[in-house]
Structure formats: structure tokens, C-alpha cells
Amino acid sequence: MDDILIYGGVENIPMYNCSARTPEQWSTETGASQPIIGSIQIAYGVVVNLLYIPIIIIMLDKDNFKLSCFKIMFQLAITDFLVIFINSILTGILGIQGAVYCTYPTLIYITGSVAMSLWCSSCCTSLILVCNRLLVMSKPHLESAFFENKKTFLILSCSIIYGICFLFTTPHVYNSKHHAWFFDPMIFPERSKEYDNLPHAINNFSIVVLTCILYIPFYLIVKDNLKGTMTESRLHSTSVLICFSSQVAAIIYVIMNLTEVSAGLILFGHFLWQLVHGAPVFIYIILNDMIRRRFFKMLRCNKNNSTAVGISIINQSNIVPQ
Structure with a gap:
């Protein structure tokens, strides 16, 4: 992003200058329309974000938001909401x-x-959430020391600053032919290696390692507390799915930006990126009893209000003036 200030605009940046052809020519030569995949991704993004809105409102409830985990989950939810808009809705349109x-x-x-910044920030925030849950279940006094009251916001600010740092690295740019985001804008084929983003690669591989390290004690503690229950089984399956998805997506996105891979693998990597940010919606509804109850209660209230308004309108229309 600093290059925008240095050169006075995106199109003035030498490595991102598109003046050799018109936008239409670039689209024809290096792109390809993806109507089916694009439509599916738009629908997915709209559904996920519509479901996220009541969940975010529930998280902001005074009794919930005073808990450190809900503060962290709220930041993750906002990040997911924004990323889904980019990697699903906007990507589908493009x-x-x-x-x-x-x-x-x-x-x-x-x-x-922005997508790069949000991804890296969410990686950091997710690790903070796992650490928070580990401390709550194993060392409550340490959890209070690090996350009590406004201390949570201080820790979360670190993940925000971490994400902001990636605004000043090579950005992802979209290409419809592969239907994914790459560092290489594919303007100068012979210079593709000059767009490599080392900080992104370090972030992704670090996340894979740290996630594995933290999820092992996390699962063992949860398994011990919920041994033999259906909740344990669902929690284990879901945790493994999210952990596996984020790890594979992180690795694929690094590999496909460093070397040539199949179109199927690229599309699979992008799907996993969407899954990482969309799956929490369904996890909250399925596994979190409090959020599920409040979620469906909000839906029932809205449905009842809509029905009441409809009946009122019908009744008013049936009134005959005297």
C-alpha cells in the first residue's frame, strides 16, 4: 500500500502498470468468464454473511461481551464477514x-x-482464542491475568497491528482464468518471481506449526472434560475440520504462488480459504447452545413481527369507510 503513496496511484506503480493494453484486452487474453462458479460463490457469501449478522449481534450482548472469549470471537466474526465479502461475493462477481x-x-x-491483512490478522486472532480457551480450562488465574476486563482489547490490538503490517507487502490480485488470488498480476510473465511475498509464506507455515502445537493440548483438555459425550464427538470432528482446512489452505496458497500447480488444486485451495471464514457461522449455530437458542429466537421474533404486520395490513384493508 505504501507504493500507492510513493507513485501517486496504483496504475502508476511500475510493476502494476497496465498501459500496454486496454482493460478489455487484458480480460480477453489473460482471463476467462466463470459464470457457474462465480454464481455459487456469490450465493455462498451472501448466505454466510446474512447468517453472521444475528450472530454478531448476539456476541455484542452486554452479558456475553464482558467475557474475553466473546470479545475475541467478535473480532474474528468481523474479520470473517469482511473476508467473505472479498473472497466469495466480490470474487464471484469478478x-x-x-x-x-x-x-x-x-x-x-x-x-x-485488505484481504491479505485480514487473513494474517485472523490467523493471529485464532491463535489468541485457542490460548484463551487453554488458559480458561487449565490455568484460570493466568487467563484472568492476561484477559481480564480491557486487557483482552490490548492483546487483540496486537493481532490488528500484525495484520496492518501486511498491508505493506505484495498484495493478492485476482485472476478469473484460475479463479483465485495470486501475487503475480500476470502483466510481465518473465518477472513473476519478483512478486513473491516472503512474509506471507512465513505467516502461513508458522500458522500450520503453531496450530498443530496448540490444538493437541486443547483437544486433550476438552476431551477429558467432555469424555464420552456427543458434544465431544462433534467438537472433535469440527475442530479437526477447521484446523485441517486452514492448514491446507495456507500451504496451497503459498505453493501455488511459488510454482505452477493444477487448476483443480488452485480452486480447492480457494474453496478452503472460503471454508475457513464461513464455517464458524455453522459451528456457532450447531455447537454453541447459547448462540443457537438466541439465533433461532431472533428468527422467530422477526417471523412473528412480519406476520403481525401482515395481519395488521390485511385488517386495515378490510375496514370499510362509513
């Missing part, structure tokens, strides 16, 4: 159009930078 970086250079450069 895919249907057959867009590439040079079709909308400023839009794609900036959203790619």
Missing part, C-alpha cells in the same frame, strides 16, 4: 465478468491488500 487485475487495477489491488 469471476462472472472474467476480470483480471488490469480490468479493475485500483479495486483489485486495494481489496487484495
Whole structure:
């Protein structure tokens, strides 16, 4: 992002200059319309974000938000909401159009930078949440020392600052031919290696290692507390799925930016990126009893209100003026 300030605009950055062709020519030569995949991704993104809205409202409830875990989950939810808008809704729209970086250079450069920042910030925040849960179940006094009251916000600010740092690294840019986000805008084929993003690779591989290290004691503690219950089985399966998805997505996105891989693997990696940020919605509804009850209660209230309004309108329309 600092290059925008240095050069006075995205299109003025030498490595991102699209002046050799028109946007239409770039789309025709290096892109491909993806109407089916694009439509599916838009639908997925809209559904996930619509479901996330009541969940976010529930998290902000005064009794919930005073708990450190809900503060952390709220930050993750906001991050997920924004990322889903980029990697599903916006990506789907660009895919249907057959867009590439040079079709909308400023839009794609900036959203790619933001997506990079949000991904890395969410990686850090997820680790904070796991640490918080570990301390709550094993060392409550340490949890209070680190997360009591406003201390949680201080720790969460570290993940925000960490994510902001990635705004100043090479951004992801979209390409409809592969229907994924790459560091290489595919303007200068012979210079593709110059777009490599080492901090991103370090972040992703670090997340894989740290997640494995933290999830082992986390699972063992939870298993001991919930031994033999259906909750344990569901929690284990879901935790493994999310952990596995985030790890594989992190690795695939590094590999596909460093070397040539199959189109199927690229699409699978992007799907896992979407799953990592969309799955929490369904996990909250399925596994968190409090959120599930409040969620369906909100839906029933809205349904009842809509029904009441409809009946009122019908009754008013049946009144005959005297």
C-alpha cells in the first residue's frame, strides 16, 4: 500500500502498470468468464454473511461481551464477514465478468491488500482464542491475568497491528482464468518471481506449526472434560475440520504462488480459504447452545413481527369507510 503513496496511484506503480493494453484486452487474453462458479460463490457469501449478522449481534450482548472469549470471537466474526465479502461475493462477481487485475487495477489491488491483512490478522486472532480457551480450562488465574476486563482489547490490538503490517507487502490480485488470488498480476510473465511475498509464506507455515502445537493440548483438555459425550464427538470432528482446512489452505496458497500447480488444486485451495471464514457461522449455530437458542429466537421474533404486520395490513384493508 505504501507504493500507492510513493507513485501517486496504483496504475502508476511500475510493476502494476497496465498501459500496454486496454482493460478489455487484458480480460480477453489473460482471463476467462466463470459464470457457474462465480454464481455459487456469490450465493455462498451472501448466505454466510446474512447468517453472521444475528450472530454478531448476539456476541455484542452486554452479558456475553464482558467475557474475553466473546470479545475475541467478535473480532474474528468481523474479520470473517469482511473476508467473505472479498473472497466469495466480490470474487464471484469478478469471476462472472472474467476480470483480471488490469480490468479493475485500483479495486483489485486495494481489496487484495485488505484481504491479505485480514487473513494474517485472523490467523493471529485464532491463535489468541485457542490460548484463551487453554488458559480458561487449565490455568484460570493466568487467563484472568492476561484477559481480564480491557486487557483482552490490548492483546487483540496486537493481532490488528500484525495484520496492518501486511498491508505493506505484495498484495493478492485476482485472476478469473484460475479463479483465485495470486501475487503475480500476470502483466510481465518473465518477472513473476519478483512478486513473491516472503512474509506471507512465513505467516502461513508458522500458522500450520503453531496450530498443530496448540490444538493437541486443547483437544486433550476438552476431551477429558467432555469424555464420552456427543458434544465431544462433534467438537472433535469440527475442530479437526477447521484446523485441517486452514492448514491446507495456507500451504496451497503459498505453493501455488511459488510454482505452477493444477487448476483443480488452485480452486480447492480457494474453496478452503472460503471454508475457513464461513464455517464458524455453522459451528456457532450447531455447537454453541447459547448462540443457537438466541439465533433461532431472533428468527422467530422477526417471523412473528412480519406476520403481525401482515395481519395488521390485511385488517386495515378490510375496514370499510362509513
